Amino acid sequence: MIDINLIRENPEYVKKALAKKLWDADFTELLSWDKEKRELMQIVESNKAEMNKLSASVPAAKKAGEDVSKIFVKVKEIAKKNAEFEAKLKELDQRITDYVACLPNIPDDDLVGGGKENNKVIHTFGKKPEFAFKAKDHVELATSLGLVDYDRGAKIAGRGSWIYTNLGARLEWALLNFFISEHLKDGYEFILPPHLLNEESGYVAGQFPKFREDVFWLDGLEPKRFLLPTAETALVNLHRNEILTEDQLPRKYFAYTPCYRREAGSYRTEERGMIRGYQFDKVEMVQYTKPEESDKAFEELVTKAANLVEKLGLHFQISKLAAGDISHSMARTYDIEVYIPSIGIYKEVSSASNARDYQARRGMVRYRDLATGKTRFVHTLNASGLATSRIFPAILEQYQQEDGSVLVPEVLQPFMGGIKVLKPVK
Protein backbone atom coordinates (compact mmCIF):
# COMPACT_ATOMS: atom_id res chain seq x y z
CA MET A 1 0.00 0.00 0.00
CA ILE A 2 1.31 3.39 -0.94
CA ASP A 3 1.28 6.00 1.81
CA ILE A 4 -1.60 8.32 1.02
CA ASN A 5 0.39 11.19 2.51
CA LEU A 6 2.90 10.77 -0.28
CA ILE A 7 0.16 10.99 -2.89
CA ARG A 8 -1.23 14.03 -1.14
CA GLU A 9 2.10 15.80 -0.97
CA ASN A 10 3.54 14.79 -4.28
CA PRO A 11 0.95 13.34 -6.65
CA GLU A 12 3.04 14.11 -9.72
CA TYR A 13 5.97 12.11 -8.43
CA VAL A 14 3.79 9.10 -7.68
CA LYS A 15 2.04 9.38 -11.01
CA LYS A 16 5.33 9.45 -12.85
CA ALA A 17 6.73 6.55 -10.87
CA LEU A 18 3.65 4.41 -11.51
CA ALA A 19 3.81 5.24 -15.18
CA LYS A 20 7.09 3.35 -15.27
CA LYS A 21 5.05 0.36 -14.13
CA LEU A 22 2.74 1.02 -17.06
CA TRP A 23 0.09 2.14 -14.61
CA ASP A 24 -1.88 5.17 -15.61
CA ALA A 25 -2.81 6.94 -12.41
CA ASP A 26 -5.05 9.94 -12.05
CA PHE A 27 -5.30 11.17 -8.51
CA THR A 28 -7.56 14.18 -8.94
CA GLU A 29 -10.62 12.23 -7.83
CA LEU A 30 -8.80 10.53 -4.98
CA LEU A 31 -7.44 13.80 -3.70
CA SER A 32 -10.85 15.43 -3.76
CA TRP A 33 -12.26 12.50 -1.75
CA ASP A 34 -9.38 12.85 0.64
CA LYS A 35 -9.94 16.55 1.10
CA GLU A 36 -13.64 16.06 1.65
CA LYS A 37 -12.94 13.26 4.10
CA ARG A 38 -10.74 15.41 6.26
CA GLU A 39 -13.23 18.25 6.28
CA LEU A 40 -15.96 15.86 7.32
CA MET A 41 -13.76 14.39 10.01
CA GLN A 42 -13.38 17.75 11.64
CA ILE A 43 -17.11 18.31 11.74
CA VAL A 44 -17.87 14.82 12.99
CA GLU A 45 -15.16 14.91 15.62
CA SER A 46 -16.01 18.30 17.03
CA ASN A 47 -19.64 17.20 17.30
CA LYS A 48 -18.50 14.10 19.14
CA ALA A 49 -16.36 16.18 21.44
CA GLU A 50 -19.39 18.27 22.34
CA MET A 51 -21.52 15.19 22.98
CA ASN A 52 -18.83 13.65 25.14
CA LYS A 53 -18.58 16.79 27.18
CA LEU A 54 -22.33 16.99 27.73
CA SER A 55 -22.59 13.35 28.74
CA ALA A 56 -19.75 13.72 31.18
CA SER A 57 -21.55 16.55 32.90
CA VAL A 58 -24.57 14.38 33.74
CA PRO A 59 -23.37 12.80 37.01
CA ALA A 60 -22.47 16.16 38.51
CA ALA A 61 -25.74 17.71 37.41
CA LYS A 62 -27.67 14.80 38.90
CA LYS A 63 -25.86 15.18 42.18
CA ALA A 64 -26.73 18.86 42.24
CA GLY A 65 -30.35 17.87 41.71
CA GLU A 66 -30.58 19.61 38.36
CA ASP A 67 -32.87 18.53 35.57
CA VAL A 68 -30.72 16.45 33.25
CA SER A 69 -33.34 15.67 30.62
CA LYS A 70 -32.38 18.87 28.81
CA ILE A 71 -28.90 17.49 28.35
CA PHE A 72 -30.29 14.26 26.90
CA VAL A 73 -32.31 16.19 24.36
CA LYS A 74 -29.35 18.32 23.39
CA VAL A 75 -27.06 15.35 22.85
CA LYS A 76 -29.68 13.55 20.82
CA GLU A 77 -30.02 16.56 18.60
CA ILE A 78 -26.32 16.66 17.87
CA ALA A 79 -26.22 12.91 17.34
CA LYS A 80 -29.00 13.08 14.80
CA LYS A 81 -27.29 15.84 12.92
CA ASN A 82 -23.99 13.97 13.05
CA ALA A 83 -25.33 10.65 11.80
CA GLU A 84 -25.51 11.63 8.16
CA PHE A 85 -22.03 13.15 8.25
CA GLU A 86 -20.73 9.96 9.79
CA ALA A 87 -22.32 7.78 7.14
CA LYS A 88 -20.86 9.91 4.39
CA LEU A 89 -17.46 9.84 6.07
CA LYS A 90 -17.49 6.08 6.35
CA GLU A 91 -18.44 5.64 2.74
CA LEU A 92 -15.74 8.05 1.62
CA ASP A 93 -13.14 6.37 3.77
CA GLN A 94 -13.96 2.99 2.29
CA ARG A 95 -13.75 4.36 -1.22
CA ILE A 96 -10.32 5.84 -0.54
CA THR A 97 -9.00 2.66 1.08
CA ASP A 98 -10.26 0.51 -1.80
CA TYR A 99 -8.67 2.79 -4.33
CA VAL A 100 -5.29 3.03 -2.64
CA ALA A 101 -5.20 -0.71 -1.89
CA CYS A 102 -5.31 -1.43 -5.61
CA LEU A 103 -2.38 0.79 -6.50
CA PRO A 104 0.87 -1.03 -7.22
CA ASN A 105 4.05 -0.34 -5.34
CA ILE A 106 6.27 2.54 -6.40
CA PRO A 107 9.30 1.25 -8.32
CA ASP A 108 12.75 2.34 -7.20
CA ASP A 109 14.08 5.49 -8.85
CA ASP A 110 16.93 3.76 -10.65
CA LEU A 111 14.67 1.37 -12.55
CA VAL A 112 13.90 1.88 -16.20
CA GLY A 113 10.27 1.97 -17.18
CA GLY A 114 8.39 -0.31 -19.51
CA GLY A 115 7.93 -4.04 -19.70
CA LYS A 116 9.99 -7.20 -20.12
CA GLU A 117 11.74 -5.91 -23.21
CA ASN A 118 13.58 -3.41 -21.02
CA ASN A 119 14.93 -5.98 -18.58
CA LYS A 120 18.66 -5.89 -18.40
CA VAL A 121 21.06 -8.76 -17.84
CA ILE A 122 23.56 -7.58 -15.25
CA HIS A 123 25.59 -10.73 -14.68
CA THR A 124 26.23 -13.98 -16.48
CA PHE A 125 27.72 -16.99 -14.78
CA GLY A 126 29.43 -19.86 -16.51
CA LYS A 127 29.25 -20.63 -20.19
CA LYS A 128 26.52 -22.01 -22.37
CA PRO A 129 27.02 -25.76 -22.40
CA GLU A 130 27.88 -27.15 -25.79
CA PHE A 131 27.24 -30.70 -26.80
CA ALA A 132 29.20 -32.75 -29.30
CA PHE A 133 26.12 -34.93 -29.68
CA LYS A 134 22.45 -34.34 -30.21
CA ALA A 135 21.22 -33.03 -26.89
CA LYS A 136 17.92 -34.18 -25.54
CA ASP A 137 15.31 -32.01 -23.88
CA HIS A 138 14.43 -32.47 -20.24
CA VAL A 139 11.12 -34.20 -20.90
CA GLU A 140 12.86 -36.88 -22.90
CA LEU A 141 15.61 -37.19 -20.33
CA ALA A 142 13.26 -37.27 -17.33
CA THR A 143 11.23 -39.98 -19.02
CA SER A 144 14.11 -42.14 -20.20
CA LEU A 145 15.82 -41.89 -16.82
CA GLY A 146 12.57 -42.76 -15.04
CA LEU A 147 12.60 -39.56 -13.03
CA VAL A 148 9.21 -38.15 -13.92
CA ASP A 149 6.01 -39.90 -14.91
CA TYR A 150 3.96 -37.45 -16.94
CA ASP A 151 1.36 -39.95 -18.14
CA ARG A 152 0.41 -41.24 -14.75
CA GLY A 153 0.51 -37.68 -13.44
CA ALA A 154 -2.15 -36.74 -15.95
CA LYS A 155 -4.06 -39.90 -15.12
CA ILE A 156 -4.34 -39.38 -11.40
CA ALA A 157 -4.52 -35.60 -11.35
CA GLY A 158 -5.16 -34.24 -14.82
CA ARG A 159 -3.50 -31.72 -17.04
CA GLY A 160 -0.73 -29.62 -15.50
CA SER A 161 0.52 -32.26 -13.08
CA TRP A 162 3.37 -34.71 -12.98
CA ILE A 163 4.81 -37.30 -10.65
CA TYR A 164 8.38 -37.46 -9.46
CA THR A 165 9.26 -41.12 -9.35
CA ASN A 166 12.12 -43.05 -7.81
CA LEU A 167 15.42 -41.23 -8.40
CA GLY A 168 13.47 -38.24 -9.71
CA ALA A 169 11.80 -37.91 -6.34
CA ARG A 170 15.17 -38.27 -4.69
CA LEU A 171 16.73 -35.65 -6.91
CA GLU A 172 13.89 -33.25 -6.16
CA TRP A 173 14.24 -33.92 -2.45
CA ALA A 174 18.02 -33.59 -2.63
CA LEU A 175 17.64 -30.15 -4.17
CA LEU A 176 15.29 -29.04 -1.42
CA ASN A 177 17.61 -30.45 1.24
CA PHE A 178 20.57 -28.74 -0.33
CA PHE A 179 18.76 -25.39 -0.29
CA ILE A 180 17.62 -25.91 3.28
CA SER A 181 21.09 -26.79 4.52
CA GLU A 182 22.55 -23.68 2.89
CA HIS A 183 19.96 -21.39 4.46
CA LEU A 184 20.48 -22.94 7.86
CA LYS A 185 24.19 -22.32 7.47
CA ASP A 186 23.43 -18.66 6.87
CA GLY A 187 21.36 -18.43 10.03
CA TYR A 188 17.90 -18.24 8.49
CA GLU A 189 15.01 -19.67 10.51
CA PHE A 190 13.22 -22.65 8.99
CA ILE A 191 9.42 -22.35 8.78
CA LEU A 192 6.87 -24.89 7.61
CA PRO A 193 3.70 -22.83 7.25
CA PRO A 194 0.14 -23.94 6.53
CA HIS A 195 -0.67 -24.16 2.82
CA LEU A 196 -4.25 -22.94 3.27
CA LEU A 197 -4.35 -19.25 4.08
CA ASN A 198 -7.08 -16.77 4.83
CA GLU A 199 -8.04 -13.82 2.69
CA GLU A 200 -6.28 -11.28 4.92
CA SER A 201 -2.94 -12.94 4.22
CA GLY A 202 -3.42 -12.56 0.50
CA TYR A 203 -4.34 -8.94 0.97
CA VAL A 204 -1.25 -8.14 3.02
CA ALA A 205 1.10 -9.83 0.58
CA GLY A 206 -0.45 -7.62 -2.09
CA GLN A 207 -1.94 -10.42 -4.14
CA PHE A 208 -5.46 -9.25 -3.28
CA PRO A 209 -7.74 -7.63 -4.15
CA LYS A 210 -6.25 -7.43 -7.60
CA PHE A 211 -5.28 -11.04 -8.17
CA ARG A 212 -7.97 -13.00 -6.35
CA GLU A 213 -8.61 -15.12 -9.44
CA ASP A 214 -5.03 -16.25 -9.78
CA VAL A 215 -5.13 -18.54 -6.78
CA PHE A 216 -7.13 -21.65 -5.94
CA TRP A 217 -9.99 -21.10 -3.51
CA LEU A 218 -11.29 -23.95 -1.41
CA ASP A 219 -14.90 -24.86 -0.84
CA GLY A 220 -16.16 -26.07 2.47
CA LEU A 221 -14.31 -23.79 4.82
CA GLU A 222 -15.69 -20.58 6.24
CA PRO A 223 -14.28 -18.06 6.01
CA LYS A 224 -12.83 -19.01 2.66
CA ARG A 225 -9.22 -20.05 2.30
CA PHE A 226 -6.89 -20.32 -0.64
CA LEU A 227 -3.89 -22.44 -1.48
CA LEU A 228 -0.76 -20.39 -1.17
CA PRO A 229 0.79 -19.43 -4.52
CA THR A 230 4.15 -18.97 -2.82
CA ALA A 231 5.43 -19.30 0.74
CA GLU A 232 6.08 -15.58 0.62
CA THR A 233 2.37 -15.09 1.26
CA ALA A 234 2.67 -16.98 4.54
CA LEU A 235 6.03 -15.57 5.57
CA VAL A 236 5.23 -11.89 5.13
CA ASN A 237 2.16 -12.40 7.31
CA LEU A 238 4.01 -13.93 10.23
CA HIS A 239 4.25 -10.64 12.07
CA ARG A 240 1.02 -9.07 10.88
CA ASN A 241 -0.30 -6.54 13.42
CA GLU A 242 2.80 -6.84 15.50
CA ILE A 243 5.30 -4.33 16.75
CA LEU A 244 8.75 -5.85 16.77
CA THR A 245 11.59 -4.39 18.75
CA GLU A 246 14.53 -2.95 16.88
CA ASP A 247 16.91 -5.61 18.16
CA GLN A 248 14.70 -8.31 16.63
CA LEU A 249 15.59 -7.02 13.16
CA PRO A 250 16.52 -8.19 10.68
CA ARG A 251 14.42 -11.33 10.84
CA LYS A 252 15.44 -13.93 8.31
CA TYR A 253 13.13 -16.80 7.44
CA PHE A 254 12.88 -19.48 4.85
CA ALA A 255 10.15 -21.96 4.16
CA TYR A 256 9.60 -24.94 1.96
CA THR A 257 6.15 -25.37 0.46
CA PRO A 258 4.60 -26.50 -2.75
CA CYS A 259 3.19 -23.50 -4.60
CA TYR A 260 -0.23 -23.67 -6.18
CA ARG A 261 -1.04 -21.51 -9.16
CA ARG A 262 -3.76 -21.30 -11.74
CA GLU A 263 -1.59 -19.93 -14.50
CA ALA A 264 -0.44 -23.39 -15.57
CA GLY A 265 -3.00 -23.55 -18.35
CA SER A 266 -1.13 -21.09 -20.51
CA TYR A 267 1.36 -23.51 -22.03
CA ARG A 268 3.43 -22.50 -24.92
CA THR A 269 5.10 -25.35 -26.73
CA GLU A 270 8.46 -24.08 -25.58
CA GLU A 271 7.29 -24.54 -22.05
CA ARG A 272 6.28 -28.16 -22.07
CA GLY A 273 7.17 -30.54 -19.35
CA MET A 274 7.66 -29.26 -15.88
CA ILE A 275 8.38 -25.67 -16.66
CA ARG A 276 4.88 -24.76 -15.61
CA GLY A 277 2.38 -26.68 -13.54
CA TYR A 278 -0.43 -26.11 -11.09
CA GLN A 279 1.95 -27.13 -8.36
CA PHE A 280 5.66 -26.81 -7.93
CA ASP A 281 8.14 -26.96 -5.08
CA LYS A 282 9.93 -23.93 -3.84
CA VAL A 283 12.05 -22.82 -0.93
CA GLU A 284 11.39 -19.18 -0.22
CA MET A 285 13.39 -16.68 1.79
CA VAL A 286 11.90 -13.63 3.47
CA GLN A 287 13.55 -10.87 5.44
CA TYR A 288 12.08 -8.18 7.66
CA THR A 289 14.45 -5.26 8.00
CA LYS A 290 14.73 -1.68 9.12
CA PRO A 291 14.14 0.65 6.15
CA GLU A 292 17.75 1.77 5.97
CA GLU A 293 18.95 -1.82 5.85
CA SER A 294 16.75 -3.22 3.13
CA ASP A 295 19.12 -2.42 0.27
CA LYS A 296 21.82 -4.44 1.95
CA ALA A 297 19.36 -7.27 2.61
CA PHE A 298 18.32 -7.23 -1.02
CA GLU A 299 21.90 -7.72 -2.16
CA GLU A 300 22.25 -10.54 0.33
CA LEU A 301 19.18 -12.32 -1.02
CA VAL A 302 20.27 -11.97 -4.64
CA THR A 303 23.72 -13.26 -3.78
CA LYS A 304 22.33 -16.17 -1.82
CA ALA A 305 20.03 -17.24 -4.63
CA ALA A 306 22.80 -16.87 -7.21
CA ASN A 307 25.20 -18.85 -5.05
CA LEU A 308 22.83 -21.80 -4.99
CA VAL A 309 22.69 -21.96 -8.76
CA GLU A 310 26.41 -21.45 -8.98
CA LYS A 311 27.13 -24.26 -6.54
CA LEU A 312 24.95 -26.50 -8.66
CA GLY A 313 27.31 -25.68 -11.49
CA LEU A 314 24.66 -24.35 -13.82
CA HIS A 315 24.96 -21.63 -16.41
CA PHE A 316 22.69 -18.74 -15.53
CA GLN A 317 22.25 -15.01 -15.59
CA ILE A 318 20.86 -12.28 -13.37
CA SER A 319 18.42 -9.79 -14.81
CA LYS A 320 17.43 -6.47 -13.38
CA LEU A 321 13.78 -6.14 -14.20
CA ALA A 322 12.22 -3.09 -15.75
CA ALA A 323 9.59 -1.40 -13.61
CA GLY A 324 6.75 -2.74 -15.70
CA ASP A 325 7.84 -6.34 -15.33
CA ILE A 326 8.14 -6.46 -11.57
CA SER A 327 5.14 -7.60 -9.66
CA HIS A 328 2.43 -5.43 -8.23
CA SER A 329 3.70 -5.29 -4.63
CA MET A 330 7.36 -4.84 -5.34
CA ALA A 331 9.63 -1.84 -5.69
CA ARG A 332 12.58 -3.72 -7.14
CA THR A 333 13.20 -7.19 -8.56
CA TYR A 334 16.16 -9.12 -9.88
CA ASP A 335 15.53 -12.46 -11.54
CA ILE A 336 17.96 -15.34 -11.53
CA GLU A 337 17.51 -17.18 -14.79
CA VAL A 338 18.93 -20.57 -15.58
CA TYR A 339 19.74 -21.65 -19.10
CA ILE A 340 17.59 -24.35 -20.63
CA PRO A 341 19.53 -25.64 -23.68
CA SER A 342 16.59 -27.31 -25.45
CA ILE A 343 14.67 -24.08 -25.81
CA GLY A 344 17.74 -21.86 -25.83
CA ILE A 345 16.36 -19.45 -23.30
CA TYR A 346 16.88 -18.46 -19.70
CA LYS A 347 14.07 -19.30 -17.29
CA GLU A 348 13.46 -17.73 -13.93
CA VAL A 349 14.43 -19.88 -10.96
CA SER A 350 14.43 -17.11 -8.41
CA SER A 351 12.90 -13.72 -8.13
CA ALA A 352 14.43 -11.49 -5.49
CA SER A 353 12.36 -8.48 -4.56
CA ASN A 354 12.22 -5.60 -2.16
CA ALA A 355 8.65 -4.63 -1.25
CA ARG A 356 9.93 -1.79 0.93
CA ASP A 357 7.02 -0.81 3.23
CA TYR A 358 4.24 -1.76 0.79
CA GLN A 359 3.39 -5.05 2.49
CA ALA A 360 4.26 -3.87 6.00
CA ARG A 361 1.83 -0.99 5.66
CA ARG A 362 -0.96 -3.35 4.60
CA GLY A 363 -0.22 -5.75 7.43
CA MET A 364 0.74 -3.17 10.07
CA VAL A 365 4.12 -4.78 10.62
CA ARG A 366 6.15 -2.28 12.59
CA TYR A 367 9.09 -2.03 14.89
CA ARG A 368 9.94 0.28 17.72
CA ASP A 369 12.90 2.50 17.08
CA LEU A 370 14.85 2.41 20.32
CA ALA A 371 16.35 5.88 19.97
CA THR A 372 13.08 7.73 19.39
CA GLY A 373 10.62 5.23 20.90
CA LYS A 374 8.52 5.67 17.76
CA THR A 375 7.09 2.90 15.64
CA ARG A 376 8.05 2.58 12.00
CA PHE A 377 7.07 0.23 9.24
CA VAL A 378 9.56 -2.50 8.49
CA HIS A 379 10.67 -3.38 4.99
CA THR A 380 9.89 -6.83 3.67
CA LEU A 381 11.96 -8.64 1.07
CA ASN A 382 11.68 -12.02 -0.50
CA ALA A 383 13.58 -14.26 -2.84
CA SER A 384 13.16 -17.80 -3.97
CA GLY A 385 15.94 -19.99 -2.85
CA LEU A 386 15.04 -21.76 -5.13
CA ALA A 387 12.16 -23.06 -7.19
CA THR A 388 12.96 -26.60 -8.30
CA SER A 389 10.67 -26.74 -11.29
CA ARG A 390 13.17 -25.05 -13.58
CA ILE A 391 16.33 -26.14 -11.80
CA PHE A 392 15.43 -29.80 -12.26
CA PRO A 393 15.12 -29.55 -16.05
CA ALA A 394 18.21 -27.35 -16.20
CA ILE A 395 20.26 -29.98 -14.38
CA LEU A 396 19.06 -32.74 -16.68
CA GLU A 397 19.79 -30.76 -19.80
CA GLN A 398 23.04 -29.13 -18.77
CA TYR A 399 24.50 -32.28 -17.18
CA GLN A 400 23.47 -34.75 -19.85
CA GLN A 401 26.05 -37.06 -21.38
CA GLU A 402 26.35 -38.63 -24.77
CA ASP A 403 25.18 -42.03 -23.52
CA GLY A 404 21.91 -40.51 -22.31
CA SER A 405 22.90 -40.47 -18.68
CA VAL A 406 22.96 -37.39 -16.46
CA LEU A 407 25.61 -36.51 -13.91
CA VAL A 408 24.44 -35.52 -10.48
CA PRO A 409 25.87 -32.14 -9.42
CA GLU A 410 28.48 -32.69 -6.77
CA VAL A 411 26.74 -30.70 -4.06
CA LEU A 412 23.65 -32.89 -4.40
CA GLN A 413 25.43 -36.22 -4.15
CA PRO A 414 25.55 -36.26 -0.33
CA PHE A 415 21.78 -35.74 -0.34
CA MET A 416 21.29 -38.66 -2.75
CA GLY A 417 23.15 -41.36 -0.90
CA GLY A 418 26.26 -40.76 -3.00
CA ILE A 419 24.66 -41.44 -6.35
CA LYS A 420 26.81 -39.77 -9.01
CA VAL A 421 25.09 -40.67 -12.27
CA LEU A 422 21.49 -41.10 -13.35
CA LYS A 423 21.32 -43.84 -15.95
CA PRO A 424 18.59 -44.58 -18.47
CA VAL A 425 16.11 -47.22 -17.36
CA LYS A 426 16.01 -50.21 -19.71
Next chain:
RNA sequence: GGAGAAUUACCCAAGUGGUUGAAGGGGUCGGUCUUGAAAACCGAUAGGGGGUGCAAGCCCCGCUAGGGUUCAAAUCCCUAAUUCUCCGCCA
Protein backbone atom coordinates in the same frame (compact mmCIF):
# COMPACT_ATOMS: atom_id res chain seq x y z
C1' G B 1 -20.35 -32.09 14.11
C1' G B 2 -22.63 -30.97 19.43
C1' A B 3 -22.25 -28.40 24.42
C1' G B 4 -19.87 -24.91 27.52
C1' A B 5 -16.13 -21.14 28.93
C1' A B 6 -12.72 -17.41 27.72
C1' U B 7 -10.47 -13.03 24.97
C1' U B 8 -8.44 -6.22 29.10
C1' A B 9 -1.72 -2.99 28.04
C1' C B 10 5.12 -6.62 27.17
C1' C B 11 2.99 -10.94 30.51
C1' C B 12 -0.55 -12.36 34.41
C1' A B 13 -4.80 -10.08 36.11
C1' A B 14 -8.97 -6.58 38.71
C1' G B 15 -12.88 -4.27 36.88
C1' U B 16 -20.66 -5.50 35.26
C1' G B 17 -23.27 1.41 32.98
C1' G B 18 -20.82 7.66 34.63
C1' U B 19 -13.93 12.16 35.20
C1' U B 20 -11.53 4.34 33.93
C1' G B 21 -6.48 4.97 29.32
C1' A B 22 -8.32 1.33 32.84
C1' A B 23 -6.64 -1.36 40.28
C1' G B 24 -2.91 -5.00 41.57
C1' G B 25 1.26 -8.09 40.44
C1' G B 26 5.27 -9.56 37.29
C1' G B 27 8.60 -7.65 33.84
C1' U B 28 11.65 -3.65 32.11
C1' C B 29 14.73 0.71 33.31
C1' G B 30 17.29 3.74 37.13
C1' G B 31 18.99 3.89 42.20
C1' U B 32 20.29 2.22 47.49
C1' C B 33 22.84 -1.86 49.69
C1' U B 34 27.02 -5.41 48.02
C1' U B 35 34.01 -6.87 46.42
C1' G B 36 30.43 -8.59 42.44
C1' A B 37 25.79 -10.90 41.85
C1' A B 38 21.22 -12.44 44.05
C1' A B 39 17.70 -10.92 47.61
C1' A B 40 15.52 -6.77 49.86
C1' C B 41 14.19 -1.74 49.58
C1' C B 42 13.26 3.09 46.89
C1' G B 43 11.93 5.40 42.35
C1' A B 44 10.48 5.57 37.17
C1' U B 45 7.86 3.43 33.16
C1' A B 46 1.33 2.03 30.18
C1' G B 47 0.13 1.08 24.13
C1' G B 48 -1.71 2.15 19.11
C1' G B 49 -4.33 4.75 14.82
C1' G B 50 -6.06 9.45 13.13
C1' G B 51 -7.47 14.98 12.67
C1' U B 52 -5.63 19.96 13.60
C1' G B 53 -1.54 23.18 14.67
C1' C B 54 5.15 26.16 13.28
C1' A B 55 5.03 24.17 18.10
C1' A B 56 3.36 23.37 23.03
C1' G B 57 -1.15 21.55 22.80
C1' C B 58 -6.27 20.45 21.75
C1' C B 59 -9.60 16.80 19.83
C1' C B 60 -11.55 11.93 17.84
C1' C B 61 -11.16 6.50 17.87
C1' G B 62 -9.11 2.60 20.88
C1' C B 63 -10.35 -3.12 26.68
C1' U B 64 -10.24 -9.55 20.01
C1' A B 65 -13.26 -7.59 15.44
C1' G B 66 -17.86 -5.58 13.43
C1' G B 67 -22.75 -3.94 14.50
C1' G B 68 -26.58 -2.33 18.23
C1' U B 69 -28.94 -0.29 22.98
C1' U B 70 -28.06 4.29 26.07
C1' C B 71 -27.42 11.19 27.43
C1' A B 72 -23.19 7.85 28.80
C1' A B 73 -20.38 1.06 27.36
C1' A B 74 -14.34 -2.56 29.02
C1' U B 75 -19.11 -3.22 31.44
C1' C B 76 -25.80 -4.66 28.47
C1' C B 77 -27.49 -7.07 23.48
C1' C B 78 -26.33 -9.34 18.47
C1' U B 79 -22.81 -11.34 14.89
C1' A B 80 -17.94 -13.11 13.76
C1' A B 81 -12.79 -14.69 14.72
C1' U B 82 -9.53 -17.14 17.87
C1' U B 83 -8.29 -20.12 22.22
C1' C B 84 -9.55 -23.71 25.99
C1' U B 85 -12.65 -27.85 28.17
C1' C B 86 -16.08 -31.90 27.51
C1' C B 87 -18.75 -35.25 24.05
C1' G B 88 -18.93 -37.40 19.07
C1' C B 89 -16.29 -38.71 14.58
C1' C B 90 -11.75 -39.75 12.28
C1' A B 91 -6.97 -39.90 9.70
